[in-house]
Amino acid sequence: MFRQMFEEKYMRFPDGKSKALTFSYDDGVKADKRLVAVFDKYGLKGTFNLNSRLFGCENWHGRLDEEETYSLFSNNRHEVALHGARHIFLDKVPLAEAVNEIVQNRVYLENKFGRIVRGLAYAYNGYNDEVINALKCCGVSYARTTESSYGFSVPTDWYRLKPTCHHADARFYGLADKFLNCAPEQDFKHREPWLFYIWGHSYEFDDGNNWDIIESFAKRVSGRKDIWFATNSEVYNYVQAYKNLVFSIDGERVYNPSHMPVWIEIRGKVYKMEGGATLQFDKEV
Numbered sequence: 001m002f003r004q005m006f007e008e009k010y011m012r013f014p015d016g017k018s019k020a021l022t023f024s025y026d027d028g029v030k031a032d033k034r035l036v037a038v039f040d041k042y043g044l045k046g047t048f049n050l051n052s053r054l055f056g057c058e059n060w061h062g063r064l065d066e067e068e069t070y071s072l073f074s075n076n077r078h079e080v081a082l083h084g085a086r087h088i089f090l091d092k093v094p095l096a097e098a099v100n101e102i103v104q105n106r107v108y109l110e111n112k113f114g115r116i117v118r119g120l121a122y123a124y125n126g127y128n129d130e131v132i133n134a135l136k137c138c139g140v141s142y143a144r145t146t147e148s149s150y151g152f153s154v155p156t157d158w159y160r161l162k163p164t165c166h167h168a169d170a171r172f173y174g175l176a177d178k179f180l181n182c183a184p185e186q187d188f189k190h191r192e193p194w195l196f197y198i199w200g201h202s203y204e205f206d207d208g209n210n211w212d213i214i215e216s217f218a219k220r221v222s223g224r225k226d227i228w229f230a231t232n233s234e235v236y237n238y239v240q241a242y243k244n245l246v247f248s249i250d251g252e253r254v255y256n257p258s259h260m261p262v263w264i265e266i267r268g269k270v271y272k273m274e275g276g277a278t279l280q281f282d283k284e285v
Contacts, residue, residue, distance in 0.1 A: 010184075011264060025201060026083055027051065028064050029061045031062070032202045039078065045079075051084055082102065083121050084102070090127060106138065120142070127145070142236050143161060145162055149162040168200065180221065195235065244258055
């Protein structure tokens with residue numbers, strides 16, 4: 001049993017890190033400017049989910065106008081993702097209307113920012129199996145719910161993606177402490193990597209006069225060498241690259257068919273696999 005446990009293979013994030021942190025913020029509001037400034041100051045990365053037909057809507061928590069949105073997100077440091085063109089319940093309209101909502105949103109953002117947009121956050125957490133099938137047909141790769149997992153497991157169902165928690169959740173501070181003070185490697189039986197996925201709306205920091213929640217957390221995690229800071233799509237792309245690794249029948253060789261390097265741990269040693277390369281693991285002594 002002891003030997004078998006260390007024969008198991010574990011995904012590691014870039015540079016062999018066992019933990020990753022990502023953020024997801026909805027609606028595209030003026031408070032995003034301050035949030036982006038916080039992220040940039042402390043070296044964090046986030047995904048911002050935008051409604052393409054609600055720019056400049058002042059009576060909805062002060063929406064960014066089109067030019068403000070482009071200026072804020074055009075440098076590609078942070079990800080822009082879909083939130084529906086009009087912020088409607090995708091599961092409460094005819095399927096054709098839901099598809100149009102997704103397509104309009106995606107076409108606008110891709111043309112505006114000159115990049116491929118593949119992620120979505122469900123407005124009002126409105127989704128069902130029919131909506132998920134529509135997302136797949138529209139080329140959406142992942143979709144975030146508002147249902148907290150209260151854990152750090154890497155997602156397996158990317159169309160029912162559960163974040164760890166909302167930034168204002170009563171359990172946030174306890175989860176943050178665990179994420180920062182513990183590590184998967186410390187668990188002898190469960191060494192899977194951890195993903196801390198935080199979501200919310202930046203205007204909530206204004207409404208609650210509690211910007212200290214995100215600012216103090218950002219300062220606390222900044223510069224940590226054991227954490228990979230990534231957007232939602234960067235996490236998704238990396239996990240897919242790992243899942244696409246091809247192993248020999250005895251598990252001693254692995255081929256990485258993707259273009260990106262991938263890290264893996266086996267027998268307590270971390271290996272880096274370059275894109276397009278085949279690697280043989282060291283024999284156990």
